Amino acid sequence: MTVExxxxxxxxxxxxxxxxxxxxxxxxxxxxxRAPWQAAAVAHPCAQAIPVTASxxxxxxxxxxxxxxxxxDKAMASDRVPAAQARIGCILGTTTAGIDAxxxxxxxxxxxxxxxxxxxxxxxxxxxxxASVLSAACASGxxxxxxxxxxxxxxxxEVMFAGxxxxxxxxxxxxxxxxxxxxTAACRPxxxxxxxxxxxxxxAVLRLEPLRSARARGAGVLGVIKGFGMGCDxxxxxxxxxxxxxxxxRAALDDAQMDPAAVACVFAHGTGTPANDAAEAAALxxxxxAQRIPxxxxxxxxxxxxxxxxxxxxxxxxxxxxxxxxxxPVANTSEVDPAMGNLxxxxxxxxxxxxxxxxxxxxxxxxxxxxxxxxxxxx
Amino acid sequence: xxADPIDIVGVGAVVATGPHALQAVLAGVPMRSxxxxxxxxxxxxxxxAAAQCPSVGDSFDLCGAPDARTGICLGTRHGAAAVARRxxxxxxxxxxxxxxxxxxxxxxxxxxxxLLASACAFGGPNLSFLGQHAGLDALxxxxxxxxxxxADHMLAGGVDTCEAAAPPCETAASAAALLLLRRMAxxxxxxxxxxxxxxxxxxxxxxxxxxxxxxxAIASLVRQATPAACRPPPIxxxxxxxxxxxxSALLPLVELLRAGGGLRAWVAHGQQELHCVVIDSPAASGExx
Numbered sequence: 001m002t003v004e005x006x007x008x009x010x011x012x013x014x015x016x017x018x019x020x021x022x023x024x025x026x027x028x029x030x031x032x033x034r035a036p037w038q039a040a041a042v043a044h045p046c047a048q049a050i051p052v053t054a055s056x057x058x059x060x061x062x063x064x065x066x067x068x069x070x071x072x073d074k075a076m077a078s079d080r081v082p083a084a085q086a087r088i089g090c091i092l093g094t095t096t097a098g099i100d101a102x103x104x105x106x107x108x109x110x111x112x113x114x115x116x117x118x119x120x121x122x123x124x125x126x127x128x129x130x131a132s133v134l135s136a137a138c139a140s141g142x143x144x145x146x147x148x149x150x151x152x153x154x155x156x157x158e159v160m161f162a163g164x165x166x167x168x169x170x171x172x173x174x175x176x177x178x179x180x181x182x183x184t185a186a187c188r189p190x191x192x193x194x195x196x197x198x199x200x201x202x203x204a205v206l207r208l209e210p211l212r213s214a215r216a217r218g219a220g221v222l223g224v225i226k227g228f229g230m231g232c233d234x235x236x237x238x239x240x241x242x243x244x245x246x247x248x249x250r251a252a253l254d255d256a257q258m259d260p261a262a263v264a265c266v267f268a269h270g271t272g273t274p275a276n277d278a279a280e281a282a283a284l285x286x287x288x289x290a291q292r293i294p295x296x297x298x299x300x301x302x303x304x305x306x307x308x309x310x311x312x313x314x315x316x317x318x319x320x321x322x323x324x325x326x327x328x329p330v331a332n333t334s335e336v337d338p339a340m341g342n343l344x345x346x347x348x349x350x351x352x353x354x355x356x357x358x359x360x361x362x363x364x365x366x367x368x369x370x371x372x373x374x375x376x377x378x379x
Numbered sequence: 380x381x382a383d384p385i386d387i388v389g390v391g392a393v394v395a396t397g398p399h400a401l402q403a404v405l406a407g408v409p410m411r412s413x414x415x416x417x418x419x420x421x422x423x424x425x426x427x428a429a430a431q432c433p434s435v436g437d438s439f440d441l442c443g444a445p446d447a448r449t450g451i452c453l454g455t456r457h458g459a460a461a462v463a464r465r466x467x468x469x470x471x472x473x474x475x476x477x478x479x480x481x482x483x484x485x486x487x488x489x490x491x492x493x494l495l496a497s498a499c500a501f502g503g504p505n506l507s508f509l510g511q512h513a514g515l516d517a518l519x520x521x522x523x524x525x526x527x528x529x530a531d532h533m534l535a536g537g538v539d540t541c542e543a544a545a546p547p548c549e550t551a552a553s554a555a556a557l558l559l560l561r562r563m564a565x566x567x568x569x570x571x572x573x574x575x576x577x578x579x580x581x582x583x584x585x586x587x588x589x590x591x592x593x594x595x596a597i598a599s600l601v602r603q604a605t606p607a608a609c610r611p612p613p614i615x616x617x618x619x620x621x622x623x624x625x626x627s628a629l630l631p632l633v634e635l636l637r638a639g640g641g642l643r644a645w646v647a648h649g650q651q652e653l654h655c656v657v658i659d660s661p662a663a664s665g666e667x668x
Contacts, residue, residue, distance in 0.1 A: 041470055089584075095487060098509065099463050106467045130584030130652065132516050133509040135458070135488035143506065147520065150527045154382055156583070171467060174475045175483025230529065232496045232505035234445035235414060237484045244502060247447055363484040364493025366505050 003153040006214040006375070007222040007319055009207025011074030011163075013067045014303070014313070015048045015200060018074065023313070024320050027302050027328035028348070032186065034198055034304075039170040040107035044177075046184040047168050048200035048304040061104050064097040064203075068165040071203035075161055079207055079219060087158035089129030091148050092205070093140025095166050095307040095362070097133070103169050129157035135308075137362025138269075139230075140164050141204065142311030142370055146228040148208050158213065163205035166307035173199055179238060181273050187305075189270035189298035190277050190340050191333040197271045200304025204312035221375040223319035226355070227256025233365030240276050240361055245283035248367040249357065253287075256371035260288050263371070264353020265327055265346065267318040269361045270298030271305055272332075280359065281340040290341045294357075297321065297346040301331040311360030315370060321352040322374035382526035384606075385579040386568065387658070389432025389559030392626075392633040393424055396552040398541060404553075413440045415497035419485060420553075421459060422494035425538045428555035429495065433573045435534065435559060438499045448567070450503025450530040451492045452521035454513025454537040454625040458488030461542045491538055503530040513537060514556065514625040515647045515654040519582045521560055522656075531567030533560045537625030556629035558636075576636050577660030580606050584654045593648060600655040601644040612644040612657055619649025628654075636660045 012018055015033050016026040026033075037047035050067070060066060072090070125131070129151070136143045141164025148160035166172075176182040176199060183196040214221055229251025233244030253260060268280055284293045299317045306313060321327050327346035336343055358370045395401040401420065408423040408430075418426065430436035438446070463486035469477040484490060489507040496505045504524050508516045514537020521535030536557035560579070561567055583603035587596040601614055615635075617628045628647035635643065639662040646655045 042475060094509075098458065098460070098488070099486070102460065102463060103467055106464065107471055125586070126588035127586040130654070131586050132520070132584075133513075135507045135509055136505065137484075137487055137489050137493075147506075147523070150523050150529075154523060154526060170470060171463060171483070171486070174470055174478055175466070175486075177475055178478045178480045179483060180480075230450075230504045230506075231447060232445070232450070232493070232502050234496045234500050234502045237415075237481070237490070237493060237497075244445070247502065251447075362489070363487060364489045364505065365497070366489065366493065 004211040005149045005152055005208050005225040006211040007206050008209055008214050008219045009075045009078035010222065010316060011071035011078060011205040013050065013070045014202040015050050020316060020320060023317065027299055027317060030302055030329060030331035034186065037168060039168065039173060040103055041170050042174060044173045046198060047173060048198060049168055050201055061101045064094060064100050064165050064167045067167065067203040068092055071163060071205040072161060075205040075207050087128055089151055089157040089160045090127050090131040091134055091144040091160065091162045093134045093136060093144035093164035093308045095135065095137050095140060096169055096172055097165065099171050100167055100169055103171055107170060136366045137364050138307050138310055139360045139362035139366045139368040140308035140311065142315060142358060142360035142368040143230055145206055145208060145312065145315060146230060146368060146370060149225050149228065152208060152210055158209060160208045161205050162208060163203065163312040164308035165203035166309055167201045168199060186332040187272035187301050188332040189268065189272045189301050189330055190281065190336050190343055190345060192335045192337040194272045194274060194277060197273055197300065198304040200306040202306040202309040202313065204309050204316055206312065223322055223375055224373045226258065226371045226373050228252050228368065228370040229255055231367045235365055238363050240279035241365065242279045242282035242286065244365060245279060245361065245367055246286040248369045249283060249287045252369035252371050258355065258371055262355050263294050263357050265294050265356045266296045267314045267356060267358040268296050268298045269359045270300050272300060278339060281343050285341055293343055295327060295344050295346050295350050297327045298330045299328060301333065311368060314360060315358050318356045318358050318372055322354065322356055325352055326350060327352050383563055385522050385525050386561040386563050386575045387558055387577045387579065387636060388561045388573040388575055389435065390576060390633045390636050391428035391431030392556040392630055393427045394552055394554045394630065401541065401553045412498035414500065415494045418494055418498065419459060419490060420542060421491040421538050421540045424540060424553055424555045425453065425491055425495050425557065426498060428557045429534055432557065432559040435499065440498065441500050445500040445502030447502040448531040449501045450505060450524060450533050451496050451501055452506045452517040452533055452535040453492040454508045454517035455488055455491065455539055456511050456513060456624045457539050458509065459486050459490045462486035511619050511623060511625065511649040512628065512647055512652045512654055514629045518558060519584060519654060519656060522579050522582055525560055525562040531562050535560060536629050539624035539626060554624065554626035554630060556626040556633050577658050580609055580657040580659055582656045586652050590651060593653065596653055597646050600646065600653055604644065604655045604657045612642045614644045614646060617647045619647060
């Protein structure tokens with residue numbers, strides 16, 4: 001990658017609050033936000049939902065897009081210098097947006113209609129450089145910013161807003177339950193006794209622009225995207241493949257022109273499910289060597305798995321960690337599975353270093369990996 | 380825009396109006412793949428279109444490691460909504476116990492591109508885009524992937540089935556329209572002997588604030604997408620009606636490429652989103668490689 005891209009704004013809507021500080025505070029304190037959740041048709045025993053306490057969070061037909069708009073508004077307002085409208089673009093990732101409308105129509109009555117999810121998000125907003133909605137399952141929230149980086153590198157836009165959104169649905173909770181991937185237990189990434197993921201919801205949007213132009217206008221820079229990789233296992237729909245993940249990690253490091261030894265920490269996909277964590281650990285061992293895997297953070301242990309938003313939440317957490325100089329601790333994991341080899345998990349005092357790897361994987365074998373750096377390191 | 384041209388080395392299109400016609404179109408298409416398992420109707424439709432591109436059919440169920448330098452970008456308006464709808468109806472009638480484990484992933488919008496990647500062992504970028512205009516959106520994103528060296532080949536286009544549609548689109552045809560793209564720079568073009576049907580010279584997209592801005596936006600978009608060294612291309616506009624789907628803007632483009640229609644700025648607009656690709660397709664009787 002020849003163009004480094006700066007993150008100059010953030011918009012967040014999450015079960016833990018609507019600011020990056022609230023997210024970090026929850027990670028640092030290892031907050032446990034699990035609670036029963038009453039969906040449209042089924043009462044689910046365990047999830048992490050956004051409290052319906054303010055305008056825009058209520059359960060409406062296009063709730064995902066409502067949350068995305070809130071996050072987008074925050075990201076657009078988070079920088080003091082407005083960008084020229086003509087050169088702004090947007091890429092949002094989602095796993096199930098559109099199905100939320102279908103679910104409300106079918107489970108709560110009403111006429112089942114075309115979701116028209118894209119129109120619901122984009123109406124009324126001029127995007128001079130266009131807007132796209134990406135669906136790459138749970139890798140969407142990392143791949144949307146990645147694709148935005150390429151649009152900036154190609155000179156198609158001056159500023160891109162990119163991120164992910166998903167809401168809790170009967171469809172999702174029941175689907176994960178059917179795959180035996182969710183339960184009532186806490187999320188314990190890489191733990192010997194790990195069982196399942198805790199599903200969550202939210203929206204996160206980042207403002208991205210070339211580092212050079214961000215510096216030129218004196219913008220506040222949260223961190224820098226140095227490169228990324230994307231790939232597909234081309235195998236099973238729901239079983240991750242270590243070789244495919246490793247291939248994508250290598251592609252990201254090549255793109256960033258970075259030696260594996262330069263990576264100080266890894267923000268894992270880390271769902272806390274037996275198969276995913278095993279594949280991810282094996283992939284890290286393939287790339288870094290079994291004895292040299294950098295310290296691993298796994299924010300889903302606290303934030304839960306917000307599907308398409310999860311990749312953006314991981315990216316944001318990694319940016320905050322590089323800025324603060326420490327990694328957020330992994331909650332709930334008391335004994336790393338011996339099958340994970342020499343994997344070392346982040347603790348409250350683990351230094352973050354200057355370069356981090358961020359992973360996000362999705363059903364369908366879709367993989368995204370990003371290499372990011374702190375602004376100090378980039379300067 | 381800072382991008383080299385992209386080769387078009389294959390096109391494929393399949394259209395079926397109504398469920399019975401869809402069954403007829405899919406009659407010769409495999410229902411399963413060794414790698415992917417059972418293939419959905421949308422995946423089989425995409426496979427039928429992809430098989431019209433040179434060599435792609437040969438990669439079906441190939442053994443060995445996936446080709447990490449070939450990727451897929453698919454647009455869809457309806458995704459796999461038929462699976463999602465069936466899941467929700469079963470959930471309503473029979474509860475969680477009635478659901479099949481495979482339905483969740485099979486009902487996601489990226490299921491078709493994932494199945495196609497597994498069936499053809501394409502291990503490169505695998506991206507799905509949503510919306511009525513998503514076919515051309517996917518084509519442009521595939522060009523970006525090639526321009527940024529994320530892959531050497533990309534299969535890109537739009538796929539939608541009538542079974543996934545809901546009002547007001549339930550009468551729409553099932554269709555898949557795909558282009559096989561190749562990065563021109565070595566080494567991809569040095570090892571690929573497939574002849575070139577045409578080139579993508581540039582692309583652009585925008586979303587004007589109001590419908591009244593669209594004519595001016597189209598002119599601006601074509602200027603952005605046309606390389607400086609290229610003469611102004613004739614503009615063809617494909618207006619997407621409410622009942623159309625993600626392949627609608629690509630079906631006539633595939634025909635144009637097959638006929639060798641020369642230099643064109645191909646513009647699609649639906650709702651307010653505008654996409655433009657500038658292509659050059661030498662005359663069929665002339666200089667085609």
